[in-house]
Amino acid sequence: MPSETARIEAFSDGVFAIAVTLLILEVKVPAADSGQLGRHLLQQWPSYVAFVLSFAFIGIMWINHHRLFNHIRRSDDGLLILNLLVLLGVTAVPFPTAVLATHLQTTDARTAAIVYNGMYVAVAIFFNLLWRYSLSHHLLGHEVDKASADKISKQYAGGPFLYLACIAIAWFSVTASLVLNLCLAIFFALPPAVAERVTRGRPARA
Amino acid sequence: MPSETARIEAFSDGVFAIAVTLLILEVKVPAADSGQLGRHLLQQWPSYVAFVLSFAFIGIMWINHHRLFNHIRRSDDGLLILNLLVLLGVTAVPFPTAVLATHLQTTDARTAAIVYNGMYVAVAIFFNLLWRYSLSHHLLGHEVDKASADKISKQYAGGPFLYLACIAIAWFSVTASLVLNLCLAIFFALPPAVAERVTRGRPARA
Amino acid sequence: MPSETARIEAFSDGVFAIAVTLLILEVKVPAADSGQLGRHLLQQWPSYVAFVLSFAFIGIMWINHHRLFNHIRRSDDGLLILNLLVLLGVTAVPFPTAVLATHLQTTDARTAAIVYNGMYVAVAIFFNLLWRYSLSHHLLGHEVDKASADKISKQYAGGPFLYLACIAIAWFSVTASLVLNLCLAIFFALPPAVAERVTRGRPARA
Amino acid sequence: MPSETARIEAFSDGVFAIAVTLLILEVKVPAADSGQLGRHLLQQWPSYVAFVLSFAFIGIMWINHHRLFNHIRRSDDGLLILNLLVLLGVTAVPFPTAVLATHLQTTDARTAAIVYNGMYVAVAIFFNLLWRYSLSHHLLGHEVDKASADKISKQYAGGPFLYLACIAIAWFSVTASLVLNLCLAIFFALPPAVAERVTRGRPARA
Numbered sequence: 001m002p003s004e005t006a007r008i009e010a011f012s013d014g015v016f017a018i019a020v021t022l023l024i025l026e027v028k029v030p031a032a033d034s035g036q037l038g039r040h041l042l043q044q045w046p047s048y049v050a051f052v053l054s055f056a057f058i059g060i061m062w063i064n065h066h067r068l069f070n071h072i073r074r075s076d077d078g079l080l081i082l083n084l085l086v087l088l089g090v091t092a093v094p095f096p097t098a099v100l101a102t103h104l105q106t107t108d109a110r111t112a113a114i115v116y117n118g119m120y121v122a123v124a125i126f127f128n129l130l131w132r133y134s135l136s137h138h139l140l141g142h143e144v145d146k147a148s149a150d151k152i153s154k155q156y157a158g159g160p161f162l163y164l165a166c167i168a169i170a171w172f173s174v175t176a177s178l179v180l181n182l183c184l185a186i187f188f189a190l191p192p193a194v195a196e197r198v199t200r201g202r203p204a205r206a
Numbered sequence: 207m208p209s210e211t212a213r214i215e216a217f218s219d220g221v222f223a224i225a226v227t228l229l230i231l232e233v234k235v236p237a238a239d240s241g242q243l244g245r246h247l248l249q250q251w252p253s254y255v256a257f258v259l260s261f262a263f264i265g266i267m268w269i270n271h272h273r274l275f276n277h278i279r280r281s282d283d284g285l286l287i288l289n290l291l292v293l294l295g296v297t298a299v300p301f302p303t304a305v306l307a308t309h310l311q312t313t314d315a316r317t318a319a320i321v322y323n324g325m326y327v328a329v330a331i332f333f334n335l336l337w338r339y340s341l342s343h344h345l346l347g348h349e350v351d352k353a354s355a356d357k358i359s360k361q362y363a364g365g366p367f368l369y370l371a372c373i374a375i376a377w378f379s380v381t382a383s384l385v386l387n388l389c390l391a392i393f394f395a396l397p398p399a400v401a402e403r404v405t406r407g408r409p410a411r412a
Numbered sequence: 413m414p415s416e417t418a419r420i421e422a423f424s425d426g427v428f429a430i431a432v433t434l435l436i437l438e439v440k441v442p443a444a445d446s447g448q449l450g451r452h453l454l455q456q457w458p459s460y461v462a463f464v465l466s467f468a469f470i471g472i473m474w475i476n477h478h479r480l481f482n483h484i485r486r487s488d489d490g491l492l493i494l495n496l497l498v499l500l501g502v503t504a505v506p507f508p509t510a511v512l513a514t515h516l517q518t519t520d521a522r523t524a525a526i527v528y529n530g531m532y533v534a535v536a537i538f539f540n541l542l543w544r545y546s547l548s549h550h551l552l553g554h555e556v557d558k559a560s561a562d563k564i565s566k567q568y569a570g571g572p573f574l575y576l577a578c579i580a581i582a583w584f585s586v587t588a589s590l591v592l593n594l595c596l597a598i599f600f601a602l603p604p605a606v607a608e609r610v611t612r613g614r615p616a617r618a
Numbered sequence: 619m620p621s622e623t624a625r626i627e628a629f630s631d632g633v634f635a636i637a638v639t640l641l642i643l644e645v646k647v648p649a650a651d652s653g654q655l656g657r658h659l660l661q662q663w664p665s666y667v668a669f670v671l672s673f674a675f676i677g678i679m680w681i682n683h684h685r686l687f688n689h690i691r692r693s694d695d696g697l698l699i700l701n702l703l704v705l706l707g708v709t710a711v712p713f714p715t716a717v718l719a720t721h722l723q724t725t726d727a728r729t730a731a732i733v734y735n736g737m738y739v740a741v742a743i744f745f746n747l748l749w750r751y752s753l754s755h756h757l758l759g760h761e762v763d764k765a766s767a768d769k770i771s772k773q774y775a776g777g778p779f780l781y782l783a784c785i786a787i788a789w790f791s792v793t794a795s796l797v798l799n800l801c802l803a804i805f806f807a808l809p810p811a812v813a814e815r816v817t818r819g820r821p822a823r824a
Contacts, residue, residue: 007215007272009625014223017632018430021640021709022227029716037726041717041733055709059702066625066698077397080272084265091227091261098235099247108243115247191695213421213478220429224636228433283603286478290471297433297467304441305453314449321453419627419684426635434639489809492684496677503639503673510647511659520655527659 004075008083012069015087016062019094023054026098050101053182054093060189061090064127067192071149072134073141082130089123104174113174117166117181124159131156151192159188210281214289218275221293222268225300229260232304256307259388260299266395267296270333273398277355278340279347288336295329310380319380323372323387330365337362357398365394416487420495424481427499428474431506435466438510462513465594466505472601473502476539479604483561484546485553494542501535516586525586529578529593536571543568563604571600622693626701630687633705634680637712641672644716668719671800672711678807679708682745685810689767690752691759700748707741722792731792735784735799742777749774769810777806 027047030040065086072079096119103112131152134140140149162184170177233253236246271292278285302325309318337358340346346355368390376383439459442452477498484491508531515524543564546552552561574596582589645665648658683704690697714737721730749770752758758767780802788795 007219010216010628011219011223011268013625013629014220014426014429014632015227017629018224018227018636019230020705021633021636022231024637024709024712025231025640025643027713029713029720031720035725037717037721037724037729041729051710052706055702055706059699059705062629062702063695063698077269077395080269081265081395084261084268087226087265088258088261091230092257094230095233095235099243102235102237103243106243107241111243111247189699213425216422217425217429217474220426220632221433224430224433225436228437231437283475286475287471287601290467290474293432293471294464294467297436298463300436301439301441305449308441308443309449312449313447317449317453419631422628423631423635423680426632427639430636430639431642434643437643489681492681493677493807496673496680499638499677500670500673503642504669506642507645507647511655514647514649515655518655519653523655523659 005069005072005079008075008080009069012065012083012087013062015090016058016065019090020055020058020062023051023058023094023097026094026101027051046101046104050097054097057097057185058090058093060185061086061123061127064188067152068127068131068134071140071144071152073144074139076137076139078133078137079130079139082126082133085126086123086130089119089126092119109174110170113170113177114167117163117170117177120163120181120184121160121167124156124163128156128159148192155188155192159184211275211278211285214281214286215275218271218289218293219268221296222264222271225296226261226264226268229257229264229300229303232300232307233257252307252310256303260303263303263391264296264299266391267292267329267333270394273358274333274337274340277346277350277358279350280345282343282345284339284343285336285345288332288339291332292329292336295325295332298325315380316376319376319383320373323369323376323383326369326387326390327366327373330362330369334362334365354398357402360402361394361398365390417481417484417491420487420492421481424477424495424499425474427502428470428477431502432467432470432474435463435470435506435509438506438513439463458513458516462509466509469509469597470502470505472597473498473535473539476600479564480539480543480546483552483556483564485556486551488549488551490545490549491542491551494538494545497538498535498542501531501538504531521586522582525582525589526579529575529582529589532575532593532596533572533579536568536575540568540571560604567600567604571596623687623690623697626693626698627687630683630701630705631680633708634676634683637708638673638676638680641669641676641712641715644712644719645669664719664722668715672715675715675803676708676711678803679704679741679745682806685770686745686749686752689758689762689770691762692757694755694757696751696755697748697757700744700751703744704741704748707737707744710737727792728788731788731795732785735781735788735795738781738799738802739778739785742774742781746774746777766810773806773810777802 028044030037030044096116100112100116103109135149135153163181166177166181166184169180234250236243236250302322306318306322309315341355341359369387372383372387372390375386440456442449442456508528512524512528515521547561547565575593578589578593578596581592646662648655648662714734718730718734721727753767753771781799784795784799784802787798
């Protein structure tokens, strides 16, 4: 018999897969023109950056979702609803990303960076809610060892505050806030055991 | 061997996942402008409300579909076709939602609210047809207890009439009809056992 | 172990699910206007008809695909490629449907109907190729009874010719060709055993 | 219990399915006009060619992905990330294809062909990284025979260089580079055992 959570995972995978695939629709083809295609293609580099960044971020969310559901084995109505909240965040990604791409080189860059980092605050909160609910309602598999679950809890706990810091930093420097945002993405892509070593300042061994 | 209904569920999950992910395409990025991004983003709040509402409604339909197919274990051609009717309703959601969002603040608000609630009448009928067909054609699993199935039947039976009431109310007050619509969404998100207690006026215990 | 064909079915289900969900993107919301919403919504009835028809046709193709893969249990590279041909037909559906919807009430109605029926000729040929290849390469499950497979072969064999007839009829009457097209859709939605009785003129018993 | 890689395959299938289905959105319906529909439909033949080519290329990538994951049975974080790289290539396909379709008959044809072939260099590199990582990290199933894996390694190894050759050839003849590109697509659609015989100049037996 499949795990109780199989259909939640299948549905979520569908949402992740679609969200990640729709991103290319935002990259526009330059109109037919006289011998200037190369230049036009290069000029729209912010579109490519936004495409690759959003792809990476949704991909990393998927890896995290995958990791959580390697531990979660039972399901109830609360889990269904909290999982929908996480997916709401996933499907919304293209919007703030497009806001950032459109306004990064304008006088609205600061507002755009705040909106962009604000979405990550929300997603980080939703992931924490999903994980803490699973813990407190005993939805993990019996074979899951407690140390592994604790490492996830620690890695996630700081998320919302770190992204709030990104918002604060954006007030002073948009570039600095986006660099920190990128570092956080890499941090959440790391396996929890490696992430723990990083935060303790020990050398990571993948 | 997987359950006979596994492929129906997989296909349906795909449709739900895509319908829910396409919703963000309706939220437009404000054009590059001079320092007015924040104001422009706030002004298009009806788009965000429509996005979140439609997400919630499709999510709740998915939870209900999931719940029904926790009971339904066999499949026949009639079930395939009635399931397609339910999915027709799911994929149509973005259209009446967009109609409502576009016209909520115009003189056409009443028409838009009637169209919007009308879609829910149809979806409620389709869900009832699917469920009653499964009961009358003995497609439930042998291990399903009758009391649990009865609770679903009761919760669903009133659906079409309650949404018809929303249409009637929209004639007098668009706001009241949308508030009732929202209450119904929450009602159908509840597990049938809790919903039963709510309708009997007893305190619900999740 | 899952059946060898499980991943083909999953991939195909994804394509069917997306093709059917993208259809709603073709139905446009009337612009905000003064009290004319009801009339504008009614005027664009051809969009709704095209949406429901395409939904029904893709749904029926999915039922047929489902039915074939209830018999097909082994896979090889030829099957992968023929299945991709069927999916090519499925994903193309929105285009000829939109052509028909846009031109049904113009002097181009005949051309549009020929294009529309032409797509069905192609899809019918692809389904026949997939099924005949599975038969001749012994890809059916051992438990499949030959009579059931023969019924499918018979139901499918006439498909391409009947849709060619639709094209010929469109030369004289667009309406008649669309009515025949609709009858064929219902015919292919029928289980093969029932379809056989229909073609023999005996009363069908579902 | 499902294989460790089941969810990776399901997610990837979703991405492939969506990428392939979105292609039809690029084929536009000619506006309602007076009796010129046939001519307008014929005039936009490059759109149909681009649709069919992209469909074929994504389909062939799917077959290759399917083939690799018939061998890969275990998963780790590195595999997740390399698989995301492959999917990044898959979702990007519609963009360079549209660039090629829009500019094939202009003075920018050479630039467009270089961009188009450049995407294939990247995808070929990503597929090689995924496969070589799986080999070096012992992620293949125990039952996989080494000869079969070696054939895949050989077929893939030349890919990036052959597509680089396409770019070089595009400098002199756009047509020749596209013909070679098409031959490579067919080469990668072949089963590795057949591909090996082709490269050795022996007659292939499917």
